[in-house]
Structures are given as structure tokens and as C-alpha cells.
Amino acid sequence: MDKFVVRGGIELNGSISVRGAKNAILPMIAGALLLEKGECIIHNVPDISDIRNFLSLIELLGAKSRFNTEERTLIINAENLSNPEAPYDIVRKMRASFLVTGALLARFGHAMVALPGGCSIGARPVNLHIEGFKRLGAKITEEKGYILAQADKLKGKTIYFDRPSHTGTENIMMAAANAEGTTRIINAACDPEVKSFADFLNSMGAKIYGAGTPYIMIEGVPSLSPTEFTPIGDRLEAGTYLYGALITGGDIEVSGVDPQHLEFPLLKMREMGAEIKTTSSTIRLRMRGKPKSVNLTTFPYPGFPTDLQPMAMVAATICDGTSYIRETVFENRFNHVMELIRLGGMIAVAGDTATVTGTEKLRGAEVMASDIRAGAALTLAGLVADGKTEILRVYHIDRGYERLEEKLSSLGASIERTQQ
Numbered sequence: 001m002d003k004f005v006v007r008g009g010i011e012l013n014g015s016i017s018v019r020g021a022k023n024a025i026l027p028m029i030a031g032a033l034l035l036e037k038g039e040c041i042i043h044n045v046p047d048i049s050d051i052r053n054f055l056s057l058i059e060l061l062g063a064k065s066r067f068n069t070e071e072r073t074l075i076i077n078a079e080n081l082s083n084p085e086a087p088y089d090i091v092r093k094m095r096a097s098f099l100v101t102g103a104l105l106a107r108f109g110h111a112m113v114a115l116p117g118g119c120s121i122g123a124r125p126v127n128l129h130i131e132g133f134k135r136l137g138a139k140i141t142e143e144k145g146y147i148l149a150q151a152d153k154l155k156g157k158t159i160y161f162d163r164p165s166h167t168g169t170e171n172i173m174m175a176a177a178n179a180e181g182t183t184r185i186i187n188a189a190c191d192p193e194v195k196s197f198a199d200f201l202n203s204m205g206a207k208i209y210g211a212g213t214p215y216i217m218i219e220g221v222p223s224l225s226p227t228e229f230t231p232i233g234d235r236l237e238a239g240t241y242l243y244g245a246l247i248t249g250g251d252i253e254v255s256g257v258d259p260q261h262l263e264f265p266l267l268k269m270r271e272m273g274a275e276i277k278t279t280s281s282t283i284r285l286r287m288r289g290k291p292k293s294v295n296l297t298t299f300p301y302p303g304f305p306t307d308l309q310p311m312a313m314v315a316a317t318i319c320d321g322t323s324y325i326r327e328t329v330f331e332n333r334f335n336h337v338m339e340l341i342r343l344g345g346m347i348a349v350a351g352d353t354a355t356v357t358g359t360e361k362l363r364g365a366e367v368m369a370s371d372i373r374a375g376a377a378l379t380l381a382g383l384v385a386d387g388k389t390e391i392l393r394v395y396h397i398d399r400g401y402e403r404l405e406e407k408l409s410s411l412g413a414s415i416e417r418t419q420q
């Protein structure tokens with residue numbers, strides 16, 4: 001296992017660009033399974049382990065993929081897809097694997113996919129996905145930890161989500177793309193990645209309207225065609241670098257991201273004292289002095305993203321005053337708190353709210369990553385902690401960030417990857 005060794009106290013400065021959004025590309029890989037003839041080509045793909053694992057899964061199902069890591073191009077051919085069964089061994093490593101359910105159901109009329117189980121950030125049930133498949137006419141049974149979905153012909157219907165689900169919305173879009181008639185999703189997830197995924201399916205000939213809003217309409221089409229597509233830039237990768245510059249008092253420009261996708265985080269960064277200038281695809285953040293305290297509540301898009309809450313909390317630990325950070329998307333996304341306390345952060349959690357009292361300095365220590373975003377946040381904390389911080393279990397970070405240590409080093413950070 002690898003670890004990061006970070007030496008704190010250096011400002012982040014310079015320019016950096018982001019790759020395509022992980023959470024848009026994962027559903028695209030699943031969506032490529034809908035294609036019976038020809039290939040799907042996806043550009044600007046990051047080389048991260050979630051994508052590698054997803055490719056192993058679709059190969060197990062009978063699809064072929066070629067990932068040219070120099071050109072950053074991923075080619076998927078699902079002509080010989082033959083096995084509608086996604087085993088627990090892969091699904092448990094990556095919940096997004098459940099995304100193959102909608103595609104397999106649409107392609108074969110049946111799918112057998114392991115139930116993902118809980119993960120470190122919460123129970124994360126898939127009831128909304130399942131209720132949606134049922135509404136479209138699928139018969140769902142559960143056997144030995146697997147979901148068996150079966151349908152002679154999926155038929156368009158109106159599906160009401162009690163709450164917006166990101167991958168739930170994507171799963172239903174895939175199941176409905178070839179269904180008979182029109183499907184409507186009410187209270188759909190509005191995330192930019194969901195919109196980018198709908199654009200991808202539309203580029204294959206699907207008829208999806210309203211993605212990016214809570215009302216999505218999908219008119220079923222008989223078949224889809226090959227496509228070549230570039231996903232949106234990764235707003236969460238961009239947000240991570242921006243918080244890095246904010247806490248170190250740096251000056252960076254991030255390119256390849258649409259600032260509108262980060263409207264809420266940028267507002268909160270400004271409230272903390274950052275100067276921010278944007279163009280249609282770049283964000284420049286300049287920070288002078290100590291950050292000011294901030295209150296925020298995570299909420300489904302366009303609210304403040306739960307995925308940037310751990311980074312915002314790192315900023316709160318070193319600011320002037322007290323910040324209140326409320327997590328409403330996942331019930332357990334405070335795993336980084338105990339680790340930040342090890343670094344000298346003053347944080348108290350009661351229910352869904354963390355009260356963070358700013359302190360003069362964090363102090364380097366050994367900490368452990370427990371999920372992608374907690375790991376990235378702890379790495380940022382190391383950038384401002386006195387002395388040496390070691391982040392263990394870097395494999396969590398590698399799931400969602402390509403060589404985070406090299407990216408941060410290119411902005412001046414002192415960080416290296418060594419064996420744990």
C-alpha cells in the first residue's frame with residue numbers, strides 16, 4: 001500500500017488543468033453497453049482506479065475496451081456482451097458498478113447484479129433505482145445478495161424520486177432509452193454529470209430532454225448508434241485544487257472546468273476571503289491572509305456538494321472564528337473529522353452538524369484516508385500542517401484522482417508517494 005508524505009507550509013501557485021469528470025464517465029462506460037453494433041469513444045478520461053475497475057467489470061460482461069492513456073481516449077465495444085451478471089467481488093469495491101443494471105436490463109431484458117452494500121460514507125441504499133425499474137415494468141427479486149431484474153419489454157412511465165439520486169437518475173435514463181413510449185423522472189438529480197451523461201446518450205441517438213433539471217423526459221428509441229464524446233471537466237477535482245490554494249494562501253488558475261458547475265463552492269470560497277475570477281472554462285483563485293469562518297450545508301446540486309464538504313472543513317479548521325458545517329446528503333460523511341482532530345483541528349460533531357473552531361496551526365501527524373474525498377481533504381490539510389503529515393491508504397484517493405501528489409507538486413507542494 002502507498003502513502004503520501006506531505007511537508008506543510010508551502011503556498012500553491014501556478015496553473016493546472018482537470019480531466020473529464022469521473023462521475024460522468026462511469027455512467028458513460030455503462031451506457032456504452034447499450035450499443036449493439038459499433039464503438040463508443042470517450043475523450044479526456046483520467047487514469048484512475050474507479051475507471052480501471054469499471055472496465056474490468058464490463059470486460060467480465062463480455063465487452064471490450066481500449067484505454068489509450070497517452071491520448072486519454074477510451075474506446076468501448078459491447079457487440080459481444082454476453083453475460084448479464086455483475087459479481088459482488090467488483091460491485092463491493094465500487095458502488096457505481098450498480099450502473100450496469102439499467103444498461104443490462106435494457107439490452108438483455110434481464111440483469112443479475114450484486115447489491116452494493118454500505119460504504120464508509122453511509123448506508124447508500126439503491127431502493128430508488130429498484131422502484132424506478134419496477135415502474136418501467138421490470139420484475140425484481142433479491143437472492144443471496146443479488147438483484148435479479150427481468151422484463152419482456154420495458155415500458156415508459158412516470159417515476160417519482162423521493163429524493164434526487166445521481167446514479168439512480170442515470171440508471172433509469174439507460175433503462176428508459178430503448179423502452180416503449182415515454183418515461184418521465186420527477187425530482188431527478190440535476191448534477192452537471194447527469195446532464196453530460198444525457199448529452200452522451202443523446203449523441204448516440206437517445207431522446208432525453210430536461211437533463212440538468214428536476215424534470216427529465218425520455219422518449220424511447222428502437223436502437224442507438226456509435227458516438228465520440230468529450231465529457232465535462234471534473235468540478236470536484238477543480239474544487240480540490242481551489243481549496244488547496246485557499247488554505248495555503250496561494251494563487252492558482254484551474255482550467256478545463258465550467259465555473260457555473262461550482263457556483264456554490266465559489267460563493268463559499270469568496271465568503272472565506274478568496275478573490276476569484278472566472279472565464280467560461282477557467283477559475284483563478286487568489287488568497288491573501290487567513291480564511292474567514294463560513295457556514296454551509298451540503299445539498300443535492302445546485303447546492304453545496306457533499307464531495308467538497310471535507311475540503312471546506314479543512315479550510316474551516318484554520319480560519320478566524322467558528323464555522324458550522326452541516327451534511328445532509330450522506331448520514332456518515334464525517335470520517336475525516338477524527339483524522340483532522342489528530343492534526344490539531346478543533347471540531348465537535350452533533351448529529352449532522354460539525355462545529356469547527358479555527359485554530360492557529362494544524363500539526364503534522366499520521367492520518368488515514370477512508371474514502372476518496374476524505375483522503376483528498378487530509379492531503380490538503382497536510383499542506384498547511386506544521387512539519388510532516390503522512391496519509392495512509394492512498395488507494396482510496398487513487399480511485400478518484402489521477403496522481404494527486406504529482407498534480408499538487410506541480411503547483412509547488414512538497415508531497416511524495418512512498419510505500420506504507
Ligand code: EPU
Pocket residue numbers: 023026095096122123124125126127128129130163164165166167168189306307329330331372373400
Ligand atoms: N439514496 C437513497 N436511495 C437510493 C439512492 C440514494 O436513499 O436508491 C440516498 C443515498 O443514501 C444518499 C442520497 O440519496 O443519502 C444521495 O445519493 P445518490 O444516489 O445521489 O449518490 P450516488 O449516486 O450513489 C453519486 C456520486 C458520489 C456523490 C453522490 C452525491 C457517482 C458514481 N457517485 O453517488 O460521488 O457523492 O452522487 O452527489 O456518481 C465521489 O465521487 O467521491 C462520490 C462518492
